[in-house]
Amino acid sequence: MSHTAHIPSHRKPRRSASKLALRAGVAGGVLSTLAVAAAAGTANAAEPVTETIEMPTLTTDLSAQIAQSADLTQQAADTYESRAEQDAAAAKAAKQAREDQAQAEKKAEAKRKAEAAAKKKADAERASRATERTPLSTQSTSGSGSGGAATASDSVAPASGSVGTVISFLKAQLGDAYVMGASGPNAWDCSSLVQAAFKQAGVDLPRVSQDQSVAGTPVSLSNIQVGDILYWGGAGSAYHVGVYIGNGQYLDAANPSKGVVIQDLSGYPASGAVRVL
Secondary structure, three states: OOOOOOOOOOOOOOOOHHHHHHHHHHHHHHHHHHHHHHHHHHHHHHOOOOOOOOOOOOOHHHHHHHHHHHHHHHHHHHHHHHHHHHHHHHHHHHHHHHHHHHHHHHHHHHHHHHHHHHHHHHHHHHHHHHHOOOOOOOOOOOOOOOOOOOOHHHHHOOOOHHHHHHHHHHHHOOOOEEOOOOEOOOEEOHHHHHHHHHHOOOOOOOOOHHHHOOOOEEEOHHHOOOOOEEEEOOOOOOOEEEEEEEOOEEEEEOOOOOOEEEEEOOOOOOOEEEEOO
16 A cells, blocks of 8 residues: 555546536537627627708708898898988978078068168158258359359259259258169169159169260359269269259269268369259
8 A cells, every 4th residue: 555545635526528518518608699799799889870860951042042132131221221311311401491491581570670660760851851951042152152163053053843853852862871783762872863863853864974974965064053963084984973952062972981962062073064954
């Protein structure tokens, strides 16, 4: 007997071949199952499942139509805004025009009242002057008044109604204003006053002094009579006219500072004279 025969053996007992085959088959089935599962998982991972949502696609024509519609809408908005501004401006202008018209009417009314008052006052003054007039003297006036300009012809000064009418009209305008180009009734220039005075006696004279200086018969200054037209400057180119009223005096629409006045010939000697009556 071996000296180790009494010691138990530590080796595992041998398994039978049938058991080993059974275990190998089970293991192979498990591994096959795992391999199939792994392959399926790999396929699923390579092709992920996604949900596709169908969205409408805008075509080029539709985009252009939308853009055009937006432009038209903006143009319409701009047009409405412009119209609103124009309407507001028109309303403002109409209101201002009404206010201006009302103001103008007020001024015109005030002016009419002022003119009516001035005319009434002038008429009253003219009537007062008319009652104070004295008849033209038919007596000799030689050497009277201012002297030098008076002549012996004053002694035969006509006292006819026509000359008296001219002188009366002239004196009725004393105090009226001088305005270049004016023709009465409250403002005159030199020639318009002479023209209006002789028209009272039925004589139609030219409007301007140049023509009036050659409208009648020329007379010398030494033979002038009441009612003769005096002129300053050359015959046909006179720049001023007046009417001789006797006593070495004449009546004229002198200038803007004097108006219609009586003046002495000695202070402003005339250049010539014409007689129309």
